[in-house]
Amino acid sequence: MDFYYRAVPFSHAKKKAQLKERNSRKRLERDAALQDDEENPHDTDVDFMNLPLHQPLPRPIPPNALEIDNELLRGFIDMPKRPPWKFDEPTEELDERERRYFEEWVAKIDSEHGDKVGYFERDLETWRQLWRVLEMSNIVLLVVDIRNPVFHFPPSLYHHVMEDLEKPLILVLNKIDLVTPETLAAWVDYFRTTYPALVISTFSSDPPMKGAKGRKNARPPDIRGLVEALKTVHASTGRGDTSVWEEYVRLLTEHTTDTARSDRNGGRTLGRFEGLEEAVGMVRRKHHKKIRREEEDDDVLSEDSVEKDGQVAPDTENTRETVHQSDDDSHGVNTEASEEEVAASDYPAHPANDLSDPNPAILTIGLVGHPNVGKSSLINAILGTSRVSVSRTPGRTKHFQTLHLSPTLRSVVLCDSPGLVFPSFAPRELQVLMGIYKVAQVAEPWNVVGYLGRLVEVERLLGLREEILFEKDDCVPLDFKWTASEVCEAFAIQRGYFTARTGYPDIYRSANLILRMVTEGTIVVSFKPPGFYTDSQRNQSQRKH
Numbered sequence: 001m002d003f004y005y006r007a008v009p010f011s012h013a014k015k016k017a018q019l020k021e022r023n024s025r026k027r028l029e030r031d032a033a034l035q036d037d038e039e040n041p042h043d044t045d046v047d048f049m050n051l052p053l054h055q056p057l058p059r060p061i062p063p064n065a066l067e068i069d070n071e072l073l074r075g076f077i078d079m080p081k082r083p084p085w086k087f088d089e090p091t092e093e094l095d096e097r098e099r100r101y102f103e104e105w106v107a108k109i110d111s112e113h114g115d116k117v118g119y120f121e122r123d124l125e126t127w128r129q130l131w132r133v134l135e136m137s138n139i140v141l142l143v144v145d146i147r148n149p150v151f152h153f154p155p156s157l158y159h160h161v162m163e164d165l166e167k168p169l170i171l172v173l174n175k176i177d178l179v180t181p182e183t184l185a186a187w188v189d190y191f192r193t194t195y196p197a198l199v200i201s202t203f204s205s206d207p208p209m210k211g212a213k214g215r216k217n218a219r220p221p222d223i224r225g226l227v228e229a230l231k232t233v234h235a236s237t238g239r240g241d242t243s244v245w246e247e248y249v250r251l252l253t254e255h256t257t258d259t260a261r262s263d264r265n266g267g268r269t270l271g272r273f274e275g276l277e278e279a280v281g282m283v284r285r286k287h288h289k290k291i292r293r294e295e296e297d298d299d300v301l302s303e304d305s306v307e308k309d310g311q312v313a314p315d316t317e318n319t320r321e322t323v324h325q326s327d328d329d330s331h332g333v334n335t336e337a338s339e340e341e342v343a344a345s346d347y348p349a350h351p352a353n354d355l356s357d358p359n360p361a362i363l364t365i366g367l368v369g370h371p372n373v374g375k376s377s378l379i380n381a382i383l384g385t386s387r388v389s390v391s392r393t394p395g396r397t398k399h400f401q402t403l404h405l406s407p408t409l410r411s412v413v414l415c416d417s418p419g420l421v422f423p424s425f426a427p428r429e430l431q432v433l434m435g436i437y438k439v440a441q442v443a444e445p446w447n448v449v450g451y452l453g454r455l456v457e458v459e460r461l462l463g464l465r466e467e468i469l470f471e472k473d474d475c476v477p478l479d480f481k482w483t484a485s486e487v488c489e490a491f492a493i494q495r496g497y498f499t500a501r502t503g504y505p506d507i508y509r510s511a512n513l514i515l516r517m518v519t520e521g522t523i524v525v526s527f528k529p530p531g532f533y534t535d536s537q538r539n540q541s542q543r544k545h
């Protein structure tokens with residue numbers, strides 16, 4: 001494709017007027033196209049802060065744009081806690097009391113903070129599931145995404161678990177394959193200093209991306225670190241025999257050695273501990289109901305390959321599969337059914353209806369956290385098999401579910417829970433970028449792209465060139481500046497996304513794809529703890545993500 005630079009001499013004023021006219025024409029055409037186009041499902045309730053679509057993105061980006069500031073650190077509001085209850089209280093009364101308490105809690109947040117509060121979980125049943133999981137757990141694993149762990153860490157939950165419920169809490173910094181070792185170390189430092197009572201572990205369920213540019217720092221999952229943390233905390237609970245972990249590690253090591261051998265011979269990936277169950281001789285394929293490809297609104301990504309330069313990592317998600325199955329081996333504590341089979345309304349609101357197993361030999365580990373942080377993937381990695389359903393779209397796990405560590409190691413029970421969003425002042429744009437809100441439900445994804453463009457040079461990461469926007473003109477204006485609108489438009493042209501009826505660049509679709517690339521880690525947006533860039537101990541290289 002040929003581009004012509006200033007082939008015809010042009011006055012600056014004339015060019016500006018031309019550009020202005022062109023932009024307003026495009027805007028009108030696009031709005032009309034979007035209204036016409038039924039393929040764009042922009043019919044939802046999200047009313048994002050109206051970031052100016054046509055405002056130039058700040059370039060260069062300030063070096064500390066990704067450093068967490070005090071606003072986000074102060075950002076969380078209190079969480080709803082289960083009102084005190086008595087065993088002899090009738091179920092209906094407790095149910096009604098919880099309902100009233102929760103309604104008042106939501107109303108208070110709305111009246112005190114109004115629009116300043118981002119999206120948060122407003123469904124009592126989902127909070128009830130959290131309450132239940134916290135009640136039945138002996139150890140709580142709070143899973144956070146390492147790309148912005150403060151965003152995913154509600155201090156109210158930390159205080160509630162550690163102080164009100166007096167239960168040990170392990171913070172799992174998850175998806176560490178997406179950040180550099182320096183960023184990881186800085187976050188570990190941050191949490192150690194800020195929350196000294198917290199046990200911290202790191203994890204990634206993704207295998208290293210061999211040979212992929214921009215993923216040099218990917219490393220094998222370190223499940224042993226997590227197991228070590230669990231073992232130590234288990235010992236402090238006084239429940240059951242901690243030798244279960246030695247047995248687990250023995251099985252794991254045996255299996256890993258086998259895998260390493262087959263890796264040398266046949267190229268299997270070391271580290272996911274796939275087939276731990278095979279290692280213990282208990283293949284339970286008969287329980288696998290079905291394996292199917294994710295069939296949500298994921299098609300946008302699945303039909304695309306992505307750039308591999310800079311911070312843009314390869315798309316590995318397209319090949320992921322989802323497994324649905326019931327856990328027939330759950331012990332008698334509670335739900336035995338698959339997520340699909342148990343409606344939230346079936347959840348027993350009253351603890352007396354569903355007493356936790358008082359057996360002190362059983363250790364229950366509950367995984368909690370925001371949606372999409374990788375709770376279910378972590379459970380699958382620990383179990384060594386795809387027992388619970390995983391999705392790139394938030395909100396996959398609908399009901400909590402208990403699973404034994406392995407068929408032979410039944411004294412440890414893992415409990416997966418639905419992710420829920422804690423109320424906070426974090427902007428909704430950030431909530432979308434951090435993956436806790438469904439991208440497909442964002443009414444104006446280009447506004448979120450504008451927010452993104454203030455954090456990273458999105459046009460560079462996408463390999464966009466301004467010439468693509470000026471093909472019909474003779475030149476690129478000298479004062480051209482990228483805006484969210486132009487990023488989305490250029491990306492739509494680059495991808496060949498045009499609206500069906502009008503043939504204009506489909507910026508809804510391209511913006512959607514950009515946001516998915518962020519949530520899935522194809523474009524890495526990795527926030528840093530306060531002082532990361534200003535700390536003299538750290539060198540320039542940390543500026544890379």
Ligand SMILES: Nc1nc2c(ncn2[C@@H]2O[C@H](COP(=O)(O)OP(=O)(O)OP(=O)(O)O)[C@@H](O)[C@H]2O)c(=O)[nH]1
Pocket residue numbers: 174175176177178203204205206317320370371372373374375376377378389390391392393394395396397398417418419420520521
């Ligand atoms: N890169 C990377 N992606 C991960 C990792 N763990 C999980 N994911 C991806 O993150 C997405 C969400 O994973 P899930 O395990 O379903 O997350 P969840 O916390 O159970 O989500 P909900 O059920 O919605 O609460 C999926 O696309 C996973 O493949 C990880 O360690 N690294």
Ligand SMILES: [Mg+2]
Pocket residue numbers: 375376377389390396397416417418419
């Ligand atoms: Mg899940």
